[in-house]
Amino acid sequence: MRKSLRTPAGDALTNLMLDLFRLNSLLLTAGDRLVARLGLTSARWQILGAIVQAERPQPVAWLARDLGGNRQNVQRIVNDLHAEGLVAFEANPHHRRAQLVVLTDKGRRAFDAAMALQMPWVNSLSEGLAVKDLQTVHRIVAALRNKLESEAEAQT
Numbered sequence: 001m002r003k004s005l006r007t008p009a010g011d012a013l014t015n016l017m018l019d020l021f022r023l024n025s026l027l028l029t030a031g032d033r034l035v036a037r038l039g040l041t042s043a044r045w046q047i048l049g050a051i052v053q054a055e056r057p058q059p060v061a062w063l064a065r066d067l068g069g070n071r072q073n074v075q076r077i078v079n080d081l082h083a084e085g086l087v088a089f090e091a092n093p094h095h096r097r098a099q100l101v102v103l104t105d106k107g108r109r110a111f112d113a114a115m116a117l118q119m120p121w122v123n124s125l126s127e128g129l130a131v132k133d134l135q136t137v138h139r140i141v142a143a144l145r146n147k148l149e150s151e152a153e154a155q156t
Helices: 008-038 042-053 060-067 071-083 105-125 131-155
Strands: 087-090 100-103
Touching: 008 042, 008 105, 042 060, 042 071, 042 100, 042 105, 060 071, 071 087, 100 105
Parallel strands: none
Antiparallel strands: 087 100
């Protein structure tokens, strides 16, 4: 058996990462099932949420950055949302080619319906979990995300 060259913290983080990969897959699958009857997928729902959370209309590249996603993938999904009338494009006064993505009334209704389905689901999923523990996990994940984002910025 090979001896690990990782520190104990490195081993623990590796185990956490493997569980997070599996959890991410399960969350996406569960999200797809939850919003399927609304004509949404987890990816579409996530992008609608990013638009809702933004303080002002943003171009696709900014939405991708906020989501930690690939601009081309986000563009493809935004185009699908546009084709279904869930988002619209507006002129961007700061950039001629990078249009702003805005939610339509239909998109707002779809997002609100998805969130109405999410509420009882997430409440049930969180049963038996201590709020303090969830907050600790959130702080750890946020700290790891910030480290990775800082490293990525340093490399560009």
